[in-house]
Amino acid sequence: MTDRIPPSGLPLASHAPGKAILFGEHAVVFGKTAVVLALDMGTDLEISGLRGTGSGTYNGSERAARANPYLQTSLLAHPPPQPLDLRCRSQLPRASGLGSSAAFTAGLMTALLGMEGGAERTTLALESFRAERQAQGVGSPVDTSAAVAGGVLSVGARAPGDKLWELPAEDGRPAWHVARLPDPGWTWVVGFTGVPKDTATVVRRVGERVKAPDGPRLLEQIDSLALQGCDALRAGDRAAVGRLMNENQRQLVELGISHPRLDDLMRSVEKLAVGAKITGAGGGGSIIVLPCPGDELRVGQAISHAGGVPFVVKVAARGASVQPLTGGPQPPGTGGRRA
Ligand code: PMV
Numbered sequence: 001m002t003d004r005i006p007p008s009g010l011p012l013a014s015h016a017p018g019k020a021i022l023f024g025e026h027a028v029v030f031g032k033t034a035v036v037l038a039l040d041m042g043t044d045l046e047i048s049g050l051r052g053t054g055s056g057t058y059n060g061s062e063r064a065a066r067a068n069p070y071l072q073t074s075l076l077a078h079p080p081p082q083p084l085d086l087r088c089r090s091q092l093p094r095a096s097g098l099g100s101s102a103a104f105t106a107g108l109m110t111a112l113l114g115m116e117g118g119a120e121r122t123t124l125a126l127e128s129f130r131a132e133r134q135a136q137g138v139g140s141p142v143d144t145s146a147a148v149a150g151g152v153l154s155v156g157a158r159a160p161g162d163k164l165w166e167l168p169a170e171d172g173r174p175a176w177h178v179a180r181l182p183d184p185g186w187t188w189v190v191g192f193t194g195v196p197k198d199t200a201t202v203v204r205r206v207g208e209r210v211k212a213p214d215g216p217r218l219l220e221q222i223d224s225l226a227l228q229g230c231d232a233l234r235a236g237d238r239a240a241v242g243r244l245m246n247e248n249q250r251q252l253v254e255l256g257i258s259h260p261r262l263d264d265l266m267r268s269v270e271k272l273a274v275g276a277k278i279t280g281a282g283g284g285g286s287i288i289v290l291p292c293p294g295d296e297l298r299v300g301q302a303i304s305h306a307g308g309v310p311f312v313v314k315v316a317a318r319g320a321s322v323q324p325l326t327g328g329p330q331p332p333g334t335g336g337r338r339a
Contacts, residue, residue, distance in 0.1 A: 008114035011048035016107035016320035018092040019099035019146035020279045020288045024226035028140045032223035033156035038146040040316040041091040043103035049082045056083040069135035078112040095196035097280025102143030105132045110320040122165045138203045150319035152181040160230045183315040184236045190311045191303035193261035195284030202281040242275025249277035257282025268306035
């Protein structure tokens with residue numbers, strides 16, 4: 001990807017999309033393959049400069065600015081020329097598995113690099129990953145890559161597709177490659193349980209789980225399934241993608257990341273879906289559903305009846321962007337719709 005983040009003065013507006021993981025969450029932390037979709041629902045920031053030497057404000061509050069770890073790690077890495085006033089509007093529920101932290105971090109980092117005179121998108125990918133990882137303590141670059149690149153991506157030590165960038169891993173693990181896959185153009189439905197998940201806790205628990213004798217085998221199986229998923233997406237084979245989602249779901253249950261509310265939502269869409277699975281860390285959070293064609297709204301209603309919050313979504317082709325704010329009303333975000 002050759003496009004650059006343009007230079008931008010203050011005030012400015014930035015946008016970054018959320019994401020849903022289609023295959024390979026958790027295993028990707030160990031360098032296995034994952035497939036992620038950037039979603040047409042995301043986070044909008046409006047940033048202006050403040051006079052003086054304070055630490056800046058987040059939605060009008062200095063305390064909220066100090067308490068936001070993603071804001072703090074980003075500002076530390078790329079200090080702005082003056083304190084900032086940050087206003088955030090997001091369509092992504094927090095701790096839902098839909099990439100709200102990554103969209104916030106990538107949107108903010110786009111703005112900070114824009115203020116520094118611009119940067120390659122590869123640099124934005126690296127800096128967003130570092131800031132999110134530092135704030136979270138664990139994790140892979142799946143979420144931040146989707147927020148930075150948009151579209152459909154594969155991530156992992158092998159990552160089939162058109163190569164975008166490579167990001168370093170720690171502890172002697174292989175680097176993560178990030179590549180672009182084609183978007184088949186389908187409509188998906190996401191169902192949020194309303195139960196916030198804690199990524200770091202679940203990732204650490206899975207780290208313990210895969211130390212069991214069958215752990216390495218399970219990770220290899222998830223990797224092989226995600227690679228088949230890449231082929232199925234490239235072929236635009238909806239039935240194969242759905243079948244692989246269902247298989248991946250069984251693997252995720254074996255990893256121990258389900259939750260009674262996730263099980264409820266999964267049951268509610270069983271008869272209407274080509275495929276369905278947990279998306280993200282699990283232990284709460286969301287499911288992603290590939291509906292039978294034409295059944296998108298019925299899937300949304302089923303999720304709603306089961307007590308979840310449905311979103312009918314498509315893939316967002318564009319990643320994080322920044323533009324100067326010229327005053328007057330801003331166009332609303334590109335809009336995931338509540339079903
Ligand atoms: O934070 P979540 O729920 O979107 O989960 C991210 C996906 C994991 O594979 C569980 C962790 C990671 O950083 O890859």
